[in-house]
Amino acid sequence: MACRRCQKNPISFEDGGDLLLTCGVRELLDKVVGVLDGAGVPYARQDMVVTLPDADLVGLLGFLRDSQALNPLEIRDVSALQMPSGQPLTFQSFTRARTLQSWFDLLGARDLLEVLDRKSFLSWFQPILSAVDGTLVGYEALLRAEREDGTLMFPGEIFEKASISELLFQVDRLARVTALRGAAQHGVEGLLFINFVPTAIYDPTHCLRTTVRWARKLDFDPKQIVFEVIETEKVRDVKHLKKVLDFYREVGYRVALDDVGSGYASLNLLAMLKPDIIKVDMEIMRNIHLDRNRQAIFKALVGIARDLGIQILAEGIEIQDELAYAVENGVDLVQGYLFARPAPDIIVPEVHDYWMREPGSR
Structure with a gap:
C-alpha cells in the first residue's frame, strides 16, 4: 500500500465543512471564543471543543492570523x-489536526498547494x-512550478x-515524477540527474514506488538515472539516507551528493555512503583559479574521490579559467552557465573553444 503522506495534500482550501478548535487549557479556549464573539463568528461549544x-x-484563518489576538505561543x-x-468525530480524525500555526503556514503556502x-x-x-572532450553526457532536471497566472516559482x-x-x-514525490516525464517527453538521452530531499522519503519501499514505476513505464535504463541528494550539508540522519541510497542502488540507479565541500558534514559522508558521483559546491568553484584556499579544498576532494572510486562533477562553471582549473585538476564532468543555462527545452551546447585547442595551448 502506498504511503498517504505524499499521495494526498493535507487540505484543499476549496473544501467546505466544519472547523473544530480545541486546546489543553480552558482559559486559552475561552480567549479564542472571546475573539470569535468579538467578530460575530457563529460557533457551537461543547466543553473543550x-x-x-x-x-x-480561508477567511477564518486569515482573520485569526491578521487579528494577532493570540500570541505566538498560543497559536x-x-x-x-x-x-x-455532519461527519462524526473519531479518534482517527484527530490525526489530521494541526496547530493554528501550522494552518497559518499552509495559508502562506496557498499558491504551492494550488500547484500541487x-x-x-x-x-x-x-x-x-x-x-575530457566537452561532449554532452546528460542533463540535470531542475524544478519549476507554474502558478495559475503563469508566473514561475523557483526551487x-x-x-x-x-x-x-x-x-x-508531496513536493518531492511530484518533482521526481515530473523530472522523469519531462525527460521522456524531450527525448533525453544519456544521464539524467534528478534531485531529491532525503527527509521527504519516509520509507523507501513505499515512498519511491511511484518513481520506480514511472521510470520503468517510460523505458528508462536504470543506469541512466542519477538520484542527487540536495542539501547534502544539512543531512542529519545518515542511517536513513544510507537506507534510501541503498534502495536506489538495488533498483539499479546511481546516486550523487551535491554541494560537497561546503562543510565538514558532506566530506564525512563520502566514506560512509560512497556515492557514485559528487558535485563540488559552486562556491568552491567560483574564481577557484585565484584562490589558494579553495584550491586546497578542491584538491583534497579530488584525492578522496579518486581513492574511493567516485566521479567528480564541478558545477557552477561560469568562466573559462574556472573550467581550465577544474579539468586540469582531475574532474570528470562539468556543468554551468559557461555552457548553457537551465531551459524548458533541451539545449545541446556546442563544444566550447577550450576543448578545441591542443592540450599544451589551453
Missing part, C-alpha cells in the same frame, strides 16, 4: 481540524558535459514553503 459550522476556511497550543459537515492540486510542476534542463521558494508548511513529501 469549539465547532464553526460551514466555515469559510501553537490551539489545534484545528477541518471536517466534512493542479500538478503544475515543470522540469527545466541543464546540460552536463564530459571534462528556493518552493522548498522553503514546502518545509515550513510540511509539504515536502
